[in-house]
Amino acid sequence: MYSQLFQHIVDTLEENILSDWQLEQYAEKIGYSKFYLTRQFKKETGLSIGAYIRRRRLAVSAFLLLHSDESILDISFECQFQSQEAFTRAFKELYQMPPGKYRNLMRTINFKEEQEMTSNEVKGWLLTGTNPSLYTIKADHEVFHTGSKSGYLGSTKPAEEGQFGTLMQVFSAKNWIGKRMKMSCFIKTKDAMKCGAWCRIDSKNGDLVQFDNMDNRSIHGTTDWNYYSIVLDVPEESAAIHFGVLLVGSGEVWIDGVSFEEVDHSVPSTNMTSSASKLPLEPVNLGFDEL
Known part of the structure; x- marks a missing residue:
């Protein structure tokens, strides 16, 4: 069962997911040591706090690629990557394609889905x-x-x-x-x-x-x-x-x-x-x- 502390950790991470914060700053905000927070978070999710933040930032970047006209460079900096190259490598590792290709492909797919979607039909659900x-x-x-x-x-x-x-x-x-x-x-x-x-x-x-x-x-x-x-x-x-x-x-x-x-x-x-x-x-x- 999840704990109130863990819920507080997730809330704090989500509220500051695009902030240029280090782990020490999250720990100070939550009120526990970074070592204790890391241990508790890993125990609950199997992920490190750093891996969680990285994955969430990539999810935000995927949303921006699909629903905005911001450049890939601007999105990479907004999501706290040091360079477009670093962002592209991380994005490709998670989504199996570079961000530019993802933007073009997913916009086409989503348009088709909106046209063809039947109410109350989700594969497997x-x-x-x-x-x-x-x-x-x-x-x-x-x-x-x-x-x-x-x-x-x-x-x-x-x-x-x-x-x-x-x-x-x-x-x-x-x-x-x-x-x-x-x-x-x-x-x-x-x-x-x-x-x-x-x-x-x-x-x-x-x-x-x-x-x-x-x-x-x-x-x-x-x-x-x-x-x-x-x-x-x-x-x-x-x-x-x-x-x-x-x-x-x-x-x-x-x-x-x-x-x-x-x-x-x-x-x-x-x-x-x-x-x-x-x-x-x-x-x-x-x-x-x-x-």
Whole structure:
């Protein structure tokens, strides 16, 4: 489960992603040593703070290449690269093509997608929920955290608490049997009544085995990109893993950077189906005297 400190780290990084700051300045702003921050960040994401900042700056540069007419030189300096050559090398390493080619190719592709896109169709993803007709999904190339697109789920009509939609997919549990699995992602929201990432593991008979929908730490209102994680065990009887992002009521939510990794048992499970630890050790109020 992510911590308030980690959330504070991500918020600070995002607020100053294009600032010419050194790690010491981020640490001073957050109020911890740079060594402690680096350790905590690596533990949660598997990335160093420097690698995260670099990836985010490249994502910003991809957006600027696609949606502005700024020169590649200006974009490279705006995204804190020392030269256009250094920027081009880093961009090509992440996007597998130089920035100029990316600009030309992606503008053509995005134009075609806008012309051909069918509502509620995103390859590999499904729109489900109690009231899917109240929601829409898409791959959003205007708002993203890394890469060049994010997944979008938003209400198209007024929706109330108790009505929800999800952007989700399902895959086999075969490769995860016997492991503790961590699903992590970045989420951004706008006027969201209630939302969060979710993951559910089902048995071969379709019974729910493990589940977490962040109900005890749900996201509300308008928030910038933040990191969230779910940790579940995948027991022997598991057959299918369902995951995604859900939106209860009205609003908008974006999800990006979804990843799965095996973690050891030192990482606490967030499973919400295990109620054993919540049961009292002894019966209470047997005489009905307490109100």
